Amino acid sequence: xxxxxxxAGGPETAPASQQxxxxxxxxxxxxxxxxxxxxxxxxxxGHTGLTxxxxxxxxxxxxGRAALAETETAPSGRVGRPGRALALDDRGPAGLGLExxxxxLAACVVDLRGEPRVWRRVERANAGRPAARVLEEAAALGADxxxEAAALGxxxxxxxxxxxGVVPNDPGGLVxxxxxxxxxxxxxxxxxxxxATVPEPENEANLGALAxxxxxxxxxxxxxxxSAEAGIGAALxxxxxxxxxxxxxxxxxxxxxxxxxxxxxxxxxxxxxEQYAGEAAVLREAxxxxxxxxxxxxxxxxxxxxxxxLRALDRAGRALGLALVPAVDxxxxxxxxxxxxxxxxxxxxxxxxxxxxxxxxxxxPWTPEAVRPSxxxxxxxxxxxxxxxxxxxxxDPARLPFRRAV
Amino acid sequence: xxxxxxxAGGPETAPASQQxxxxxxxxxxxxxxxxxxxxxxxxxxGHTGLTxxxxxxxxxxxxGRAALAETETAPSGRVGRPGRALALDDRGPAGLGLExxxxxLAACVVDLRGEPRVWRRVERANAGRPAARVLEEAAALGADxxxEAAALGxxxxxxxxxxxGVVPNDPGGLVxxxxxxxxxxxxxxxxxxxxATVPEPENEANLGALAxxxxxxxxxxxxxxxSAEAGIGAALxxxxxxxxxxxxxxxxxxxxxxxxxxxxxxxxxxxxxEQYAGEAAVLREAxxxxxxxxxxxxxxxxxxxxxxxLRALDRAGRALGLALVPAVDxxxxxxxxxxxxxxxxxxxxxxxxxxxxxxxxxxxPWTPEAVRPSxxxxxxxxxxxxxxxxxxxxxDPARLPFRRAV
Numbered sequence: 001x002x003x004x005x006x007x008a009g010g011p012e013t014a015p016a017s018q019q020x021x022x023x024x025x026x027x028x029x030x031x032x033x034x035x036x037x038x039x040x041x042x043x044x045x046g047h048t049g050l051t052x053x054x055x056x057x058x059x060x061x062x063x064g065r066a067a068l069a070e071t072e073t074a075p076s077g078r079v080g081r082p083g084r085a086l087a088l089d090d091r092g093p094a095g096l097g098l099e100x101x102x103x104x105l106a107a108c109v110v111d112l113r114g115e116p117r118v119w120r121r122v123e124r125a126n127a128g129r130p131a132a133r134v135l136e137e138a139a140a141l142g143a144d145x146x147x148e149a150a151a152l153g154x155x156x157x158x159x160x161x162x163x164x165g166v167v168p169n170d171p172g173g174l175v176x177x178x179x180x181x182x183x184x185x186x187x188x189x190x191x192x193x194x195x196a197t198v199p200e201p202e203n204e205a206n207l208g209a210l211a212x213x214x215x216x217x218x219x220x221x222x223x224x225x226x227s228a229e230a231g232i233g234a235a236l237x238x239x240x241x242x243x244x245x246x247x248x249x250x251x252x253x254x255x256x257x258x259x260x261x262x263x264x265x266x267x268x269x270x271x272x273x274e275q276y277a278g279e280a281a282v283l284r285e286a287x288x289x290x291x292x293x294x295x296x297x298x299x300x301x302x303x304x305x306x307x308x309x310l311r312a313l314d315r316a317g318r319a320l321g322l323a324l325v326p327a328v329d330x331x332x333x334x335x336x337x338x339x340x341x342x343x344x345x346x347x348x349x350x351x352x353x354x355x356x357x358x359x360x361x362x363x364x365p366w367t368p369e370a371v372r373p374s375x376x377x378x379x380x381x382x383x384x385x386x387x388x389x390x391x392x393x394x395x396d397p398a399r400l401p402f403r404r405a406v
Numbered sequence: 407x408x409x410x411x412x413x414a415g416g417p418e419t420a421p422a423s424q425q426x427x428x429x430x431x432x433x434x435x436x437x438x439x440x441x442x443x444x445x446x447x448x449x450x451x452g453h454t455g456l457t458x459x460x461x462x463x464x465x466x467x468x469x470g471r472a473a474l475a476e477t478e479t480a481p482s483g484r485v486g487r488p489g490r491a492l493a494l495d496d497r498g499p500a501g502l503g504l505e506x507x508x509x510x511l512a513a514c515v516v517d518l519r520g521e522p523r524v525w526r527r528v529e530r531a532n533a534g535r536p537a538a539r540v541l542e543e544a545a546a547l548g549a550d551x552x553x554e555a556a557a558l559g560x561x562x563x564x565x566x567x568x569x570x571g572v573v574p575n576d577p578g579g580l581v582x583x584x585x586x587x588x589x590x591x592x593x594x595x596x597x598x599x600x601x602a603t604v605p606e607p608e609n610e611a612n613l614g615a616l617a618x619x620x621x622x623x624x625x626x627x628x629x630x631x632x633s634a635e636a637g638i639g640a641a642l643x644x645x646x647x648x649x650x651x652x653x654x655x656x657x658x659x660x661x662x663x664x665x666x667x668x669x670x671x672x673x674x675x676x677x678x679x680e681q682y683a684g685e686a687a688v689l690r691e692a693x694x695x696x697x698x699x700x701x702x703x704x705x706x707x708x709x710x711x712x713x714x715x716l717r718a719l720d721r722a723g724r725a726l727g728l729a730l731v732p733a734v735d736x737x738x739x740x741x742x743x744x745x746x747x748x749x750x751x752x753x754x755x756x757x758x759x760x761x762x763x764x765x766x767x768x769x770x771p772w773t774p775e776a777v778r779p780s781x782x783x784x785x786x787x788x789x790x791x792x793x794x795x796x797x798x799x800x801x802d803p804a805r806l807p808f809r810r811a812v
Contacts, residue, residue, distance in 0.1 A: 166770050177769055222652045224736075236736065243644070245738020246628045249770040252735035257766055260665065260728055269766040322666055326732030329658035330630075330642070332651025360663055360675040363583055364572050364655040 022058075023398040025050060029058045030067055030088075030397045034112075038071070038085035059086060065400040066092035066155070067112060067393070088112040091153035093393055093400055097207075097385030098142050098199055099162040102127050102180045102230030105138050107145040108379075110386040111154055112393065114214070118148045123292070127230070128182045135191040142197065157400060158389030159199035161188060162207045162381040164231050169248035175201050179267060180231040199385075205233030205251055206242055207384030208339045211376050213237055214387050221334050224327045225374070226253060226320070227381065228340040230279045236331065254278065258322045276319030279341065285312035295341040295378070302348045313348040320349065321356025324371070328361050339374035340381070346373035428464075429804045431456060435464045436473055436494075436803045440518075444477070444491035465492060471806040472498035472561070473518060473799070494518040497559030499799050499806055503613075503791030504548050504605055505568040508533050508586045508636035511544050513551040514785075516792040517560055518799065520620070524554045529698070533636070534588045541597040548603065563806060564795030565605035567594060568613045568787040570637050575654035581607050585673060586637040605791075611639030611657055612648055613790030614745045618780050619643055620793055627740050630733045631780070632659060632726070633787065634746040636685045642737065660684065664728045682725030685747065691718035701747040701784070708754050719754040726755065727762025730777070734767050745780035746787070752779035 025048070032047040033039055039047070045055045062068040069089040090111045099106040103125060109118040120141050126134050138161065146156045165178025175186045192198045209225035219240040227233045232254035236243040244250055254274040255267050262271030275281055283294055286309040291297040301309040324336055338346055338353070354368035374380055393400065431454070438453040439445055445453070451461045468474040475495040496517045505512040509531060515524040526547050532540050544567065552562045571584025581592045598604045615631035625646040633639045638660035642649040650656055661671065661678040668677030681687055689700055692715040697703040707715040730742055744752055744759070760774035780786055799806065 176771075179769060234736070238644070238649070246740045247738055247770070250736065250738040252738075252769055255766070255769050256732050256735055257728060258666065267768045269768055322663060323732075326662050326729075327736055329662055330640070330656065330733060330736060332653055332656040332658075334652045360661070362673045362675055363585060363658055363661050364653075365582075 023396065025054065025058055026062060026397050027395055029055060030062055030394050033068060033086050034088060034394050038087040040083050040085060044086065062397060063089075064402050064404050065397055066403040067397045067400060068092075090115070092155070092403075093157040094149055094154040095386045095389030095393065096142055096146060096149075096156045096159045096199070097162065097382045097387070097389070098138055098159065099204065099382040099385065100126060100134055100138050100164075100181070101204075102164060105134075105141050106382045107138075107141045108382045108386045109145050109149040109154060109156060110383070110390055112390055114387055114390055116383065116386070117152055117154060118145045120145050126181055131181070131183050131186040132191040134181070135186075135188055136193060139193050139197065142199070143194070146197075155403070156197075158392055159197060160207070160385040160388050161199035161201045162204040162385045163201050164204050164229060164233065166249050166252070167201050167203050167206075169244060169246075173198075173200065202385065202388070203233060203235070203248075203251070204229070204381035205235040205253075205339075206244065207382075207388065208233075208374070208376070208380035209235035209237050209337075209384070210242060210388055211380040211384030212337055212339060212374050213240065214384075215375055222331070223333045223335045223337055224251075224324070224331060225337045225339055226324070226342060228277075228279070228338075228342045229378070232274055232278055232320075234327070236333075238331075253323055253327070256323045256326065258319045273319055273323040277316035277323075282312045282316050285315060295344050299344055302345070310348065313345060314352050317349040317352030318356050321353040322360070324353065324357060325360045328357065328366060329363075332364070334370070336371045337374050338371065339376065340378055343374040343377035343380075429802065431460065431464055432468060432803050433801055435461060436468055436800050439474060439492050440494060440800050444493040446489050446491060450492065468803060469495075470808050470810050471803055472809040473803045473806060474498075496521065498561070498809075499563040500555055500560040501792045501795030501799065502548055502552060502555075502562045502565045502605070503568065503788045503793070503795070504544055504565065505610065505788040505791065506532060506540055506544050506570075506587070507610075508570060511540075511547050512788045513544075513547045514788045514792045515551050515555040515560060515562060516789070516796055518796055520793055520796055522789065522792070523558055523560060524551045526551050532587055537587070537589050537592040538597040540587070541592075541594055542599060545599050545603065548605070549600070552603070561809070562603075563799055565603060566613070566791040566794050567605035567607045568610040568791045569607050570610050570635060570639065572655050572658070573607050573609050573612075575650055579604075579606065608791065608794070609639060609641070609654075609657070610635070610787035611641040611659075611745075612650065613788075613794065614639075614780070614782070614786035615641035615643050615743075615790070616648060616794055617782050617786040617790030618743055618745060619646065620790075621781055628737070629739045629741045629743055630657075630730070630737060631743045631745055632730070632748060634683075634685070634744075634748045635784070638680055638684055638726075640733070642739075644737075659729055659733070662729045662732065664725045679725055679729040683722035683729075688718045688722050691721060701750050705750055708751070716754065719751060720758050723755040723758030724762055727759040728766070730759065730763060731766045734763065734772060735769075738770070739776075741776045741778060743778060743780050745782065746784055749780040749783035749786075 028048045032044050041055050045052050066089050068086050070084050070086050094109050094111050097108045104123050107120040108116050110116050163175050166176045168176050177184055188201050189198045205227035208227040212225055222238050225235045234251040234253035236251050255272040257271045258273050259271035263275040264270050265272040265275050434454045438450050447461050451458050472495050474492050476490050476492055500515050500517050503514045511528050511530050513526040514522050516522050569581050570586055571581045574582050583590055594607050595604045611633035614633040618631050628644050631641045640657040640659035642657050660680040661673050663677045664679050665677035669681040670676050671678040671681050
């Protein structure tokens with residue numbers, strides 16, 4: 001499986017040749033340092049069960065591929081002569097996360113430790129613009145972020161692009177439908193200026209969920225992550241793994257019918273959640289339009305007690321709560337996470353969301369506290385995109401080029 | 407994992423002792439015959455990778471435990487001197503499935519091959535009766551079925567009880583809530599007359615889904631199985647495995663809000679699916695009440711073109727379709743299966759179900775054919791209960807007592 005949870009061909013499925021075994025052992029050593037580092041070579045042998053000579057050879061290769069760095073600092077808690085500690089290289093390979101939103105583009109470079117080192121975010125009205133133009137601008141933003149990362153000694157080795165649309169399991173590399181952008185069957189590779197830097201597209205809600213999971217560090221949790229920007233998406237993490245569905249379409253939340261005979265939706269149905277809790281609907285209900293950063297404006301007005309804004313957010317929260325009843329009833333998650341813009345509006349959305357769930361989830365036990373705001377907010381999807389590339393590198397460091405003599 | 411998908415302690419988690427290895431090998435041999443039998447001993451060696459002498463010793467033990475029988479019949483497709491073929495013993499260990507429904511009790515004994523050998527079904531108005539009384543009657547029906555099975559040479563070695571309620575993962579053996587029976591926190595073991603025959607309770611929709619999956623033989627499918635009797639349940643099978651949720655409550659469908667401001671439901675909420683597509687609601691709408699077998703009466707009247715019945719079924723189908731939109735949008739299954747009473751009413755329910763899904767599942771591709779009736783209908787849950795016990799025996803035949811000298 002790749003970091004994004006899709007079946008992968010390639011070296012993982014090859015027979016256990018000597019080369020294949022070395023590849024696995026490189027990953028085991030890097031994984032041990034990622035999970036427990038900094039570590040001495042002896043510690044690595046202890047964590048992996050490999051012999052000291054094998055560890056030394058593997059560590060040398062990982063230093064040569066710039067995945068590991070060895071320092072003279074003593075591991076913490078030891079006294080006396082300083083040892084040599086192995087850590088993930090913060091001047092080595094890096095991951096680029098890109099995001100195309102309805103009203104913005106974003107880029108983030110994280111180093112192997114997962115630390116964000118470069119951030120870029122620009123406001124852009126992307127809805128309805130030609131996909132080729134939007135993708136070219138995203139590529140330019142990414143190239144810019146890569147240059148800044150290079151100045152920090154980082155080299156981007158993987159790229160993932162968060163999009164507010166459905167990305168099928170098969171074929172890969174395709175955005176099948178992004179209604180709020182006006183995209184159908186767009187393949188980023190077809191429009192990307194540099195074939196060497198084409199990113200893998202993924203649904204932004206899925207990436208937001210991966211980011212939340214990494215941030216929380218609860219590996220086996222089952223949760224539903226709601227991700228709101230202009231549209232509303234969701235992602236399912238089941239026992240700690242992203243569940244993409246039979247075809248990659250799991251987690252569609254924005255078009256759940258909350259009032260079946262309600263307002264018509266551009267998707268063709270009626271009464272979809274987005275008609276009550278989507279950004280445009282909330283702004284309309286609050287009497288706002290055309291604000292530069294509508295989420296910030298909503299939070300500011302709600303904080304100041306503006307009645308129309310409070311009414312609009314209460315209505316959105318009730319609709320969101322209604323749409324989350326099926327998520328709780330069908331999936332029985334440990335929790336629900338409100339991410340994206342919803343995290344920044346949680347003070348006003350959580351009470352009506354919790355009230356609807358309390359009134360309607362009655363057959364089985366349920367506590368209001370099981371709904372919580374995301375700690376990452378609107379940065380979740382682009383962070384998840386960058387982190388997923390780094391996870392992939394750590395799972396198979398043999399893909400990295402040699403960059404240092406060893 | 408047990409056959410019901412819960413984590414299990416016991417021998418599976420023991421270190422790979424010699425005894426543990428023999429236990430695994432017994433299961434491997436029995437599993438090979440279950441999947442591919444009848445087989446010669448040489449065929450078993452070929453399927454399992456075990457040596458001929460090891461296979462012979464294991465086969466002897468499985469014959470001693472009455473799991474395998476050896477016949478003089480030549481395996482099909484061979485000519486000449488008859489060989490000795492190994493097959494699952496149809497006079498050996500068996501599984502008992504029991505079911506407590508709102509208006510009936512049922513029992514079924516299946517042999518190791520999964521063939522139903524004994525059926526019992528009695529009509530009983532179980533709603534609101536003391537749980538102790540209902541469980542005593544279920545125990546009597548089960549004992550009766552076991553006696554008849556004994557006359558066929560079968561010995562029941564496992565028992566599962568299907569109930570229309572929520573059965574938590576932890577603690578085991580508890581029915582937390584069965585609203586249509588009026589049960590809360592009922593533990594069948596507390597009321598079962600014979601401690602040696604206490605069955606494990608399980609949600610009837612989950613068992614219906616397991617039965618459907620076994621019947622279809624599509625091991626890796628992801629589907630949602632809807633099970634209707636007096637109430638409406640559902641079960642999720644993800645990549646071929648029953649998904650019970652974080653606490654065992656996944657698949658609640660009957661109380662999804664389909665018309666949020668609609669009819670009040672005894673559960674405390676409003677506009678739940680059961681208020682439109684539950685048996686009582688359909689009978690009320692059709693102007694029927696107190697029929698002996700209401701599902702058969704509905705089918706008969708609908709077949710004869712009775713306008714009120716057709717209207718009631720159309721209304722139920724539209725509500726069911728609405729409730730299935732979240733199942734498709736959130737889970738992205740390969741298909742949806744209408745089981746239980748819905749299977750017998752599929753001629754009238756499928757068109758409105760498909761119409762609602764077509765109108766409301768618009769962002770991702772969806773075909774009406776992905777909704778299909780169950781082939782097992784109302785027998786699904788009790789068959790699933792019996793089959794799950796047999797699956798458990800095949801997964802660990804060392805639990806069987808010795809019954810024959812070898």
